Amino acid sequence: xxxxxxxxxxxxxxxxxxxxxxxxxxxxxxxxxxxxxxxxxxxxxxxxxxxxxxxxxxxxxxxxxxxxxxxxxxxxxxxxxxxxxxxxxxxxxxxxxxxxxxxxxxxxxxxxxxxxxxxxxxxxxxxxxxxxxxxxxxxxxxxxxxxxxxxxxxxxxxxxxxxxxxxxxxxxxxxxxxxxxxxxxxxxxxxxxxxxxxxxxxxxxxxxxxxxxxxx
Amino acid sequence: xxxxxxxxxxxxxxxxxxxxxxxxxxxxxxxxxxxxxxxxxxxxxxxxxxxxxxxxxxxxxxxxxxxxxxxxxxxxxxxxxxxxxxxxxxxxxxxxxxxxxxxxxxxxxxxxxxxxxxxxxxxxxxxxxxxxxxxxxxxxxxxxxxxxxxxxxxxxxxxxxxxxxxxxxxxxxxxxxxxxxxxxxxxxxxxxxxxxxxxxxxxxxxxxxxxxxxxxxxxxxxxxxxxxxxxxxxxxxxx
Numbered sequence: 001x002x003x004x005x006x007x008x009x010x011x012x013x014x015x016x017x018x019x020x021x022x023x024x025x026x027x028x029x030x031x032x033x034x035x036x037x038x039x040x041x042x043x044x045x046x047x048x049x050x051x052x053x054x055x056x057x058x059x060x061x062x063x064x065x066x067x068x069x070x071x072x073x074x075x076x077x078x079x080x081x082x083x084x085x086x087x088x089x090x091x092x093x094x095x096x097x098x099x100x101x102x103x104x105x106x107x108x109x110x111x112x113x114x115x116x117x118x119x120x121x122x123x124x125x126x127x128x129x130x131x132x133x134x135x136x137x138x139x140x141x142x143x144x145x146x147x148x149x150x151x152x153x154x155x156x157x158x159x160x161x162x163x164x165x166x167x168x169x170x171x172x173x174x175x176x177x178x179x180x181x182x183x184x185x186x187x188x189x190x191x192x193x194x195x196x197x198x199x200x201x202x203x204x205x206x207x208x209x210x211x212x213x214x215x216x
Numbered sequence: 217x218x219x220x221x222x223x224x225x226x227x228x229x230x231x232x233x234x235x236x237x238x239x240x241x242x243x244x245x246x247x248x249x250x251x252x253x254x255x256x257x258x259x260x261x262x263x264x265x266x267x268x269x270x271x272x273x274x275x276x277x278x279x280x281x282x283x284x285x286x287x288x289x290x291x292x293x294x295x296x297x298x299x300x301x302x303x304x305x306x307x308x309x310x311x312x313x314x315x316x317x318x319x320x321x322x323x324x325x326x327x328x329x330x331x332x333x334x335x336x337x338x339x340x341x342x343x344x345x346x347x348x349x350x351x352x353x354x355x356x357x358x359x360x361x362x363x364x365x366x367x368x369x370x371x372x373x374x375x376x377x378x379x380x381x382x383x384x385x386x387x388x389x390x391x392x393x394x395x396x397x398x399x400x401x402x403x404x405x406x407x408x409x410x411x412x413x414x415x416x417x418x419x420x421x422x423x424x425x426x427x428x429x430x431x432x433x434x435x436x437x438x439x440x441x442x443x444x445x446x447x448x449x450x451x452x453x454x455x
Contacts, residue, residue: 059353060352060353066309066357069308074370087352105268105269113274119441146353150267165278166276
């Protein structure tokens with residue numbers, strides 16, 4: 001799983017059972033049934049789709065960045081990658097990828113982390129963790145801030161260097177690039193279409209993404 | 217400096233406890249090849265916890281060493297690394313699991329091995345978290361003291377076997393009142409066949425006050441802002 005494993009999808013948009021555009025700054029939560037395939041499309045390129053997954057049958061068991069990357073011995077995700085929960089359970093597999101790089105270490109922006117990364121006066125700006133929490137608020141207390149774990153940033157390029165550095169690089173994505181994930185169990189997918197205005201990797205211009213779901 | 221308390225964590229051992237801010241936590245590997253998995257929570261609000269991505273991206277690093285600050289998910293400095301003889305501690309590999317421990321080192325049970333059965337980070341953390349009123353949802357990527365894992369340009373992860381010599385030390389200063397949770401269990405990527413856990417000494421000492429010239433505060437502008445967030449938090453609470 002070391003390098004970009006480009007796999008194009010055989011699925012056609014007209015066969016999807018779900019098709020929605022998520023504007024920049026908006027959130028989306030949806031339960032995937034076993035076998036269902038979720039496609040996330042980077043409509044205009046270099047957008048970050050901040051995504052978290054939960055075992056819907058055991059919501060305490062969230063996606064684990066460490067279990068996922070240690071399981072494959074590589075920090076990047078591409079077709080063939082297996083996404084694991086904190087317990088080690090396999091939640092989803094990436095079955096198609098036309099982008100080539102998806103970040104597992106950078107996490108979601110928050111009002112508080114924005115004050116650290118950019119400036120104290122950024123506290124008011126919209127951010128991914130607020131979007132996540134607004135979505136989780138719809139579940140009547142079943143999810144709290146404690147359920148927010150380090151997430152995946154699809155289409156985001158966060159290279160790690162052999163000497164231990166980490167940088168936010170220009171995106172490798174492009175308009176129309178997509179990733180497809182097949183759910184291995186009932187999973188709750190939680191997306192924040194990143195509103196970050198302080199990070200040059202999206203050219204300071206957050207853009208829409210599109211999500212489609214097929215039954216297999 | 218006056219030692220406040222110390223303990224020796226045996227191979228496979230675990231420990232959790234509340235540590236007030238302004239203390240030094242000095243870890244010493246008593247033999248070569250140590251790995252201590254570590255989690256931190258705000259003692260006054262256990263929903264606030266060490267956050268791997270916030271820590272790494274704020275400091276543009278994928279590893280931890282002197283000068284680095286462990287940041288919480290609320291944008292605060294929880295602890296800073298004030299001394300380090302190693303130069304690299306792993307922040308991305310997580311903790312060992314029961315399944316992987318059994319596969320790598322052979323299944324062991326208390327029934328046969330008594331207290332020599334092989335512990336996993338997953339179970340050690342679970343016990344201590346539940347004991348402190350937390351649970352599975354509070355498990356997140358941890359710090360692995362004493363371990364070096366680097367990534368090549370393709371993202372492949374490589375564990376450095378000879379990184380930690382006997383006597384290696386790392387010292388953290390608590391910047392908040394924390395719940396500290398420790399597991400002296402192997403790094404998940406350690407390739408050695410024999411269960412690679414060795415005794416580790418933990419000493420707690422008083423820390424000098426944080427001066428404006430402090431190395432960790434000034435390591436990056438991001439670190440100073442994280443410290444300012446912590447200081448504001450305590451100023452508002454009046455403690």
